[in-house]
Amino acid sequence: MGTYLASIAIHEILLLFMPPLLLGVINKTKAVFAGRTGPPLLQPYYDLARLFRKGSVFSSTTTWVFRAAPAIGLASGLLAAQFVPLGRHPAPVSFEGDLFLFVYLFGLARFFTATAALDTGSAFEGMGAAREVSFGSLAEPALILGLLVLARLSGSLSLGPMLHDPWSAGWLTRGASLVLVAASWAIVLLAENCRIPFDDPNTHLELTMIHEVMVLDHSGPAFGVILYGASVKLFVLGALLLHLLFPFGQLDPGLDWIGFVAGMVFLAISVGVVESITARLRLSRVPQLLVTASVLSAFGMLLVVR
Amino acid sequence: MxxxxxxxxxxxxxxxxxxxxxxxxxxxxxxxxxxxxxxxxxxxxxxxxxxxxxxxxxxxxxxxxxxxxxxxxxxxxxxxxxxxxxxxxxxxxxxxxxxxxxxxxxxxxxxxxxxxxxxxxxxxxxxxxxxxxxxxxxxxxxxxxxxxxxxxxxxxxxxxxxxxxxxxxxxxxxxxxxxxxxxxxxxxxxxxxxxxxLLRAGLASSPAGMAVFWLAxxxxxxxxxxxxxxxxxxxxxxxxxxxxxxxxxxxxxxxxxxxxxxxxSLFPDPPLLWGGVLLAFGAVSGVLGVAYALGQHDLKKLLAYHSIENIGIITMGLGLWLGGRSLGEPVWAVLGLAGGLLHVVNHAFFKALLFLGAGSVIHATGTREMDRMGGLLGRLPRTSSTFLVGAVAICGLPPLNGFVSEFLIYLGLLRPATSPGPVAIGAAGAAAALALIGGLALSCFVKAFGTVFLGTPRDPATFRAHEASAMTLPLLILSGLCVFVGLFPFATAPLLNRACLGAGLPADVSRAAPLATLSLVQIAIAAVLLGVSWLLARRLRDDVARRQPLPTWDCGYAAGTSRMQYTSSSFASWSVDLFRWALSPREEKPRFPHPFPAKGHYESHVPDAVLDRILVPAFRRGGWLLSRARVIQRGQMQLYLLYVVIILLVLLWRV
Known part of the structure; x- marks a missing residue:
């Protein structure tokens, strides 16, 4: 019981404090690739602290929907994280079918983020919202199909046991479908977190951007909540993907936490590398890549049905 | 009694x-x-x-x-x-x-x-x-x-x-x-x-049983x-x-x-084909229903196509029920039937809520065209917040009721998807379809809520009336029901168990699905959502109080007008493009042959392909064929008497 409570406490502490670090790592990696020194690793924390101290400006078009959306987005991310085990430790909440709740909580966040964008009455933000919801609807089947593959492999109906060491039953029998699901989820991770090649978190160039444009009108603490919420989303989806990428099996609990943190940092570095060495896709290619993600997961499913 | x-x-x-x-x-x-x-x-x-x-x-x-x-x-x-x-x-x-x-x-x-x-x-x-x-x-x-x-x-x-x-x-x-x-x-x-x-066993697979299925x-x-x-x-x-x-x-x-x-349910032993057919029809209805809904700019037509989508989800549940019965898997059958039937109730609640809300909007604006609305939230505060409840519920998002019934169906699909045999492929396909339906429904209701209630009015001339209390009371009751079923799903268990029993399936829904846990989790989700929103609202309170009448920043573009907002058609264009193969939308694009273009005009419609491309031509052709039969209709009394005599003779000769 004691170790269980301790692991829940560590889970929550990591969840609350680690996500902005991932953004820092990604930015640092990109800076290194570009030959710059780049902002300090902890810059996202400074940014958040600064934003929380600031006042905010609201356009007269906006309503309570616009002000509620950032909070709902962040809360959904934090809630979804309760179902995902970090490393080999149990998830705080686990019940039969929680994977659907996990996926739909991200839907809830998307609903309100996009709605808030429309609340500004600006063509820019409408554009971003339209793209976000259209691409999001294609990412959802990929995520669900991948989860079904894992459910089938583990014989479990809830997220925690399903993700617990999927590699343990042998590389040769399951490796192919796990690799396919991992590839599919990597695409989903990049798309859902608006990373290159889908989106560019750094520009406001309207021809290609999706997520950044939706939050153009937010300022001050609300914008801080949005930034923080985005990093939580990256953290949660990253933790999900990490289970497929690190076939380490059971370690000593303390060592496993260190392994998890190192894995997440490695994942952030990989995202930074991908962002540095690829170009943004033409926008009309994005749906194709997302459908590809679903197809990869579907192939993964076909391979495990005998 | x-x-x-x-x-x-x-x-x-x-x-x-x-x-x-x-x-x-x-x-x-x-x-x-x-x-x-x-x-x-x-x-x-x-x-x-x-x-x-x-x-x-x-x-x-x-x-x-x-x-x-x-x-x-x-x-x-x-x-x-x-x-x-x-x-x-x-x-x-x-x-x-x-x-x-x-x-x-x-x-x-x-x-x-x-x-x-x-x-x-x-x-x-x-x-x-x-x-x-x-x-x-x-x-x-x-x-x-x-x-x-x-x-x-x-x-x-x-x-x-x-x-x-x-x-x-x-x-x-x-x-x-x-x-x-x-x-x-x-x-x-x-x-x-x-x-x-109840019929006796063995009839379902007979030609008569099959005919009953297809006719039904x-x-x-x-x-x-x-x-x-x-x-x-x-x-x-x-x-x-x-x-x-x-x-x-x-x-x-x-x-x-x-x-x-x-x-x-009169047949004790349905063949597996029935379940598969219903699952397939349900998935097609669901995906194409919501795709058509995305293409609409008439608010009530949009809601109507969503009914087709939700009927699709219900039909998938029924397919799972029949499949579970044929394969002797009572838990699948219970989850499918209970999920489908609960969705019947849920859909009734949120769709009635949305239609009544749409009615209030139409009452207030005098139009059904979403592209002429906008910015109604301030003018219709109760209608808009209840419409938002309905929109979140119909997208199947937690913590409202739509999620509960979709959860039951998902859980029912998850079981065959994890059991041995090729049945898993069908179940996984259905689950993926359900996920796609959920995502598309979300786009559609972001579009509907956003264009109708948010932003600035696209056509200020349309607003003419305020909300009346006889019209808002039903909206409040229906949204209360959506919240209630969402937060206390276990309360529906007796209703569902009895309904399953009525369909010949002894069931215990609370054992087949973790309804009590789900209830706790949904309540916790609602609490956290409200809590975080309250914290942020408290932090923003002073800024809101001090706010000045400023325009939307819009990357510094100072002369934005309400006509520049995204319309419902432009919002849905990505998704409509994805389903172009099925929807075949009709577009009227402006042409700009000169460097200094004149006024342009753009229009897009998504007419119903089955009606316009198949049925209307078929009926026209059929009508032409039948018009050949008019030869016998001469309008002369003697002829009709002759027909009567001939028919009588034939009947006498046959009987």
Whole structure:
């Protein structure tokens, strides 16, 4: 019981404090690739602290929907994280079918983020919202199909046991479908977190951007909540993907936490590398890549049905 | 007792339309009295539902009547109770809503008739749900169809309304034709009795059993709006007054689902094919229904296509139920049936909420075109927040009721997907389809809520009225129901268990799915969402209080106008493009041949492909062929007498 409570406490502490670090790592990696020194690793924390101290400006078009959306987005991310085990430790909440709740909580966040964008009455933000919801609807089947593959492999109906060491039953029998699901989820991770090649978190160039444009009108603490919420989303989806990428099996609990943190940092570095060495896709290619993600997961499913 | 209560409720509803018809013109008192009668009928009906679910409903009502075949039998089992619940909730609330939405003062010609047809249709639907004799069922079915037809024609002076009415009446009678054949076969399988009782095993896979299945899918599918039998649905729902649309979408189309469940549950051993076919039809209806919805810019047509989508989700649940029964997997069957049936109730709640909300919007703006609305949130505060509840619920998002029923179906699909054998492929495909439906529905309702209520008014001239309390009260009650089912899903377990039992499936839903845990989690989610929102709101309070009238920043573009906002069509263009192969949208693009272009004009429509590309040409061709048969219609009395003589001779010779 004691170790269980301790692991829940560590889970929550990591969840609350680690996500902005991932953004820092990604930015640092990109800076290194570009030959710059780049902002300090902890810059996202400074940014958040600064934003929380600031006042905010609201356009007269906006309503309570616009002000509620950032909070709902962040809360959904934090809630979804309760179902995902970090490393080999149990998830705080686990019940039969929680994977659907996990996926739909991200839907809830998307609903309100996009709605808030429309609340500004600006063509820019409408554009971003339209793209976000259209691409999001294609990412959802990929995520669900991948989860079904894992459910089938583990014989479990809830997220925690399903993700617990999927590699343990042998590389040769399951490796192919796990690799396919991992590839599919990597695409989903990049798309859902608006990373290159889908989106560019750094520009406001309207021809290609999706997520950044939706939050153009937010300022001050609300914008801080949005930034923080985005990093939580990256953290949660990253933790999900990490289970497929690190076939380490059971370690000593303390060592496993260190392994998890190192894995997440490695994942952030990989995202930074991908962002540095690829170009943004033409926008009309994005749906194709997302459908590809679903197809990869579907192939993964076909391979495990005998 | 339940049976008697339902009969009383049906009688009260049926006579509720008389006072306005008999009273002086534009009598508000008679109109309120009529609404009160209908509400009383609804309360009596809800009492019947309560007694039936509590298990104290008593024996069925059996009467001798002079029609051959079977007794007149009226019984309220769990299945009937489940379908009666939304009927009585929505008809009562709709009646209250109508007193201020379609008052006799403003519509002196149509309002009294509308009250009459509304009451009669409600009463006929109630009888459909409790009739255990197929002749009584068909009689009530026809009254219901005609009542709805007359309500569709409320604004029959408009051409599009008349057209929608004709399509509806043609479709529903085609369906009834299939039902005649269906009940004749069922009666022949049942030793000539018109009593709807369990059939013996082994009949399902016989040619007669197969015919019953396909006829049920066609006949009941036409009523329910399963694609591609949905052709009448969008037009008819858009053409009627909104409280009637709520009744039609929330309850009337569910009679098709009820019929499917009732008839298919008569067979103790359905073949696997049935489940597979329903799953496939459900997935197609769901995905294409929501894709069509995305293409609409008429608010009520959009909602109507969403009914097709939700009927698709329900049908998937039914497919899972049949599949589970054929494979001897009771848990799959329970999850599928319970999920589908709970979605029947949930969809009734949130769709009625959305249609009534849309009615208030149309009442306030005088248009159904979303692209002329915008910025209504401040002007219709209660309508908009309840519409938002309905929108979140219909997308199946936690913590509201839509998620609960989709969760049951997902869980039901997850089990076959994790069990050995090729059945897993079908289940995984269905789960992926459900995920896609969820995502697309989300885009569609972001679009609907965003273009109607948010941003700035696109056409300031459209706003003309404020919300009335008789119209907001039903909205508040319905959104309360959506929240209640979302937060306390275990409370639906007795209803669902009894409904499954009524369909011949002993069930314990709380054991098949972790409803109590789900309830806790949903409450926790609601608490966290509210908590974080409250914290942020507190932090922003001062800034909001000090806010100055500033425009949207818009990357510094200072001259933004409301016409530059994203419209519903532009919002959906990405998704419509993805489904271009199925939707074949019609576009009218401006051409700019010169460097200094003149005014351009862009239009896009997504007409119904099945209706416009298949049925209308087919009917035209068929009409031409049949016109050849006019040769025998000469209009001369002697000829007709000759025909009569010939027919008589033939009959005498044959018999």
């Amino acid at each position: 339940s049976a008697l209560l339902v009969v009383i409720a049906a009688a009260l509803s049926a006579v509720s339309g008389l006072p306005p018809l008999l009273a002086r013109k534009h009598s508000r008192g008679a109109d309120l009295f009529s609404a009160a009668l209908l509400v009383t009928g609804s309360l009596v009906g809800l009492a019947a539902v309560g007694t039936a679910v509590a298990g104290v409903g008593g024996p069925p009502l059996r009467l001798e009547w002079h029609l051959p075949g079977a007794l007149l039998e009226i019984a309220v089992d769990g299945l009937s109770a489940l379908f009666l619940l939304p009927l009585f909730v929505i008809s009562g609330l709709g009646a209250v809503y109508a007193t201020s939405y379609w008052p006799p003062l403003r519509h002196p010609r149509t309002a009294p008739l509308l009250r009459l047809f509304y009451g009669v249709t409600t009463s006929a639907i109630a009888i459909v749900f409790v009739a255990r004799n197929s002749i009584l069922f068909l009689m009530a079915w026809e009254v219901m169809a005609l009542g709805a037809f007359l309500m569709v024609l409320t604004e029959g002076r408009r051409r599009d309304v008349r057209q929608a009415g004709w399509i509806y009446i043609t479709a529903t009678h085609t369906g009834t034709l299939a039902l005649f054949a269906l009940f004749a076969i069922v009666a022949s399988l049942n030793e000539g009795s018109f009593h709807l009782g 899918l066609f006949g009941f599918g036409l009523k329910a709006g399963i694609m591609p039998m949905h052709i009448w649905l969008p037009g008819a729902h858009a053409a009627t007054p909104s409280h009637v649309s709520a009744l039609m979408s929330g309850v009337l189309i569910k009679t098709g689902i009820y019929g499917l469940v009732r008839i298919l």
